[in-house]
Amino acid sequence: MAKKAPAASAADTLVSANVSAKNKTAAKAGALAIGERAKPATPPSAPSRTLDVFPNPAPQRDYVIQFQVPEFTCFCPLTGQPDFAHFTIDCIADKLCIELKSLKMYMWSYRNDGAFHEKVTNDILTDIVKAINPRYVRITAKWYVRGGIYTNVVVEHRKKGWKPAPKVDLPQHNAETGLLG
Numbered sequence: 001m002a003k004k005a006p007a008a009s010a011a012d013t014l015v016s017a018n019v020s021a022k023n024k025t026a027a028k029a030g031a032l033a034i035g036e037r038a039k040p041a042t043p044p045s046a047p048s049r050t051l052d053v054f055p056n057p058a059p060q061r062d063y064v065i066q067f068q069v070p071e072f073t074c075f076c077p078l079t080g081q082p083d084f085a086h087f088t089i090d091c092i093a094d095k096l097c098i099e100l101k102s103l104k105m106y107m108w109s110y111r112n113d114g115a116f117h118e119k120v121t122n123d124i125l126t127d128i129v130k131a132i133n134p135r136y137v138r139i140t141a142k143w144y145v146r147g148g149i150y151t152n153v154v155v156e157h158r159k160k161g162w163k164p165a166p167k168v169d170l171p172q173h174n175a176e177t178g179l180l181g
Contacts, residue, residue: 045101047109051131052102056093062135062165065091067100069107072141077114081146085117088140089128094159096132117143121153128157135162 069087143151
């Protein structure tokens, strides 16, 4: 004998009625109803290996542009398992700079590629040098643990004839170190 479902309580009916009313109100206003997912107005950009550039706004001086890419992914060409890395790109531009969104799409384009850590890091350096011919660029790729081993890959490019200015070390103030007194 099948059991009969319990009758809805007055409180359950009230909640259902309120949810339904909210959904109707949201639909009239063009807002999302409960449980409905937002749809982007325009499709998201697809990953691309194109690096867009723009003119360096201060080519007369050396200054460091640092990009932090904490969510880089690709996969191991031997096992097919995902690899994750945090990339730091330090760049002293010459005549051109890399546009940020195109760098984001570029880094995203590696997500479905199988590659060794050393190759990916060197390929990215090569592409940045081709795109902007910087005075200097260093890429530090810190790969997350795999089999109990972390891998860090650091690659650099220096434009022929470029010499960095001498480093200036400034004293730290107690407020910067967290020490007071």
